[in-house]
Amino acid sequence: MERFKDRLVLITGADSGIGKAVALLFAEEGAHIAVIYHTDDEDAGKTKKAIEDLGRKCILFKGDINDYEFCEETAKKVISEFGRIDVLINNAGVQFPAENINDLEEENIRKTFNSNIIGMILLTKVIFPYLKEGSSIINTTSATAYQGHPELLDYSATKGAIVSFTRSLALQAKPKGIRVNAVAPGPVATPLTKETFGEQEDDPNKPPFERNATPEEVAASFLFLAGNGAAQITGQVLHPNGGLIVNG
Incomplete structure (x- = not known):
């Protein structure tokens, strides 16, 4: 089945990790993919090749979603190339751990907010007018939104x-028939988490399944939320977190 045949999915941070897994899953289901990435040309190129090997089109945009002009130009180019945007997946994010609040650096705080939420809002504002009834926006949040994290304030x-x-x-999107949801993974084995925390076999924050999720396991939640099976789901958060109870 190609449930998203010839639809256009725009994904941020899809050069690796969860974003790449989501991009490939949608491509397997027939979608063409537009990828926004920040700096890693090599990984972005690998994502593009993997999508094209599935017989889908892929276009790459290198830039900063905190730059409003970049967001506007990207939206126009996607529409010019594909004529439509059906699904927006806001997945880009950064993290800079600090064991003590006094160790937080102002530059890193601003980078975190600019990438994770301000840039998300700017890009969504630009893309929203192009979405139509039946379109979806899916945002990547985290179990830390509910549980907190002592090193990731x-x-x-x-x-x-x-x-x-x-x-x-x-x-706000209900009158247009656009659904907006989020996915809140728990610990996931991605390049970002490995770079941030390294390999922690005895990590006390491991979920009940006693292992980190793979990006591919998390990606299925995004596919579900964008599909017809989630037609009655909006304003909600899915929790593919290995059994963590987050009460949210």
Whole structure:
């Protein structure tokens, strides 16, 4: 089945990790993919090749979603190339752990907010007018939005903001027939988490399944939320977190 045949999915941060897994899953289901990435040309090129090997089109956009002009130019180019945007997946994010609030660097705090929530809002504002009834917006939040994290104060704060943004935009988008949801993974084995925390076999924050999720396991939640099976779901958050109880 190609449930998303010839639809256009725009994904941020799809050069690796969860974003790449989501891009490939949608491509397997027939979608063409537009990828926004920040700096890693090599990984972005690998994502593009993998999508094209599936027989789908892929276009890459290198830039900063905190740059409003870049967001506007990207939207125009996607529409010029494909004539439509059906699904927007806001997945880009950064994190800079600090064991003590006094160790938080102002530059990193601002980078975290700019990438994780401000850039998300700017890009969504630009893309929203192109979406039509039946379109979806799916945002990547995190279990840290509900549980907190002792080393990720600013990151957790942005993820909480994403939950509130998702719920509020869902209310605003209802009259247009656009659904807005989010996915809140728990620990996931991605290049970002490995770079941030390294390999922690005895990590006390491991979920009940006693292992981190793979990006591919998390990607299925995005596909579900964008599909017809989620027609009655908006303003909600899915929790592919291995059994963590987050009460949210």
